Amino acid sequence: MTAKPPSLAELQTRFQAAIVDGSDDVLALIPANSRTSNAVLLGVYRNAYVGRLVEVVRNAYPMLARHMGDEAFTLMAQRYVALYPSRHANARWYASEVPELLSRDPFVAEPELREIALLERQLDLAFDAPDAPVLDLAGLAQHPPETWGGLAFVPHPSAAVLDFETNAFEIWRALKDEEAAPAAVLEGPHAFLVWRRNTVPSVRRLGAEEHMLWSEAARGKAFAGLAEMAAVYDDPDTAALRVAQYLNGWLSAGLISKAVT
Structure with a gap:
């Protein structure tokens, strides 16, 4: 009795399992030809699939690829494809776990790799x-001066802080500008603020005091509380002025969505 051929849906499911999960169940449905075997024919599709995902990873992390070099990056991306099967309909999100991979052996010995990847991902x-409203000085002026002490500031949804230990930012910036990148070195803790300014992603380094104040503001600390913290951090006589200057910079950069009481 001749076996019933699989439906198109069944064939697609088995073929997908062969490509994504490495199953060989579909081999019996692939006829060999005079030049090669069905295993080789299936391998062509498997290799093409892996190659396409490697290119997705490369496109997501172009500066990381330049820093690592083609061979090392390709090996890393192939490792990623093997460990992180694609679960996304949109290829744009496939490479999101690359920083996680780079936090493990054998990559952990080069911590700048993970930080460059984190920066590109962010x-x-x-x-x-x-999208969200952007508060400017004119909008802030709508709040009566006597209420400013109680105002808290809601960050724009694109804003995020990255904490680095290496000079990954300097490496990334040099590569982006097509300049010779510095050697990777440990610098100690420092922070970068990433956000979308109008329609353009932006990044800048945060000084220690601004990092502390931005982090507290993002948690809902009001202006008066920020001034108190600045007074403990440095000169108390200029604390409120320093917070006002930082706030002016945040507003000018489009980092604040709204002020709330």
């Missing part, structure tokens, strides 16, 4: 972040 996330 810039993409900033680009894709939801």
Whole structure:
């Protein structure tokens, strides 16, 4: 009795399992030809699939690829494809776990790799972040001066802070500008603010005091509370002025969505 051929849906499911999961169940349905075997024919599709995903990873992390070099990056991307099967209909999101991979052996010995990847990933996330109102000085002026002490500031949804230990930002910036990148070195803790300014993802380094104040503002600390913290951090006589200057910079850069009481 001749076996009933699989339906198109069954064939697609088995073929997908062969490509994505490495199953060989579909081999019996692939006829060999005079030049090669069905296993070789299936291997062509498997290799093409892996190659396409490697290119997706490369396109998501172009500066990381330049820093690592083609061979090393390709090996890393192939490892990623093997460990992180695609679960996304949109290829744009497939490479999101690359920083996680780079936090493990054998890559952990080069911590700048993970940080460059984090920066590239966060810039993409900033680009894709939801639209939101942007508060400017004119909008802030709508609040009576006597209420400013109680005002808290809601960050734009694209804003995020990255904490780095290496000079990954300097490496990334040099590569982006097509300049010779510095050697990777450990610098100690420092922070970068990533956000979307108008329609363009942006990044800048935060000084220690601004990092502390931005982090507290993002958690809902009001202006008066920020001034108190600045007074403990440095000169108390200029604390309120320093917070006002930081706030002016945040407003000018489009980092604040609204002020709330």
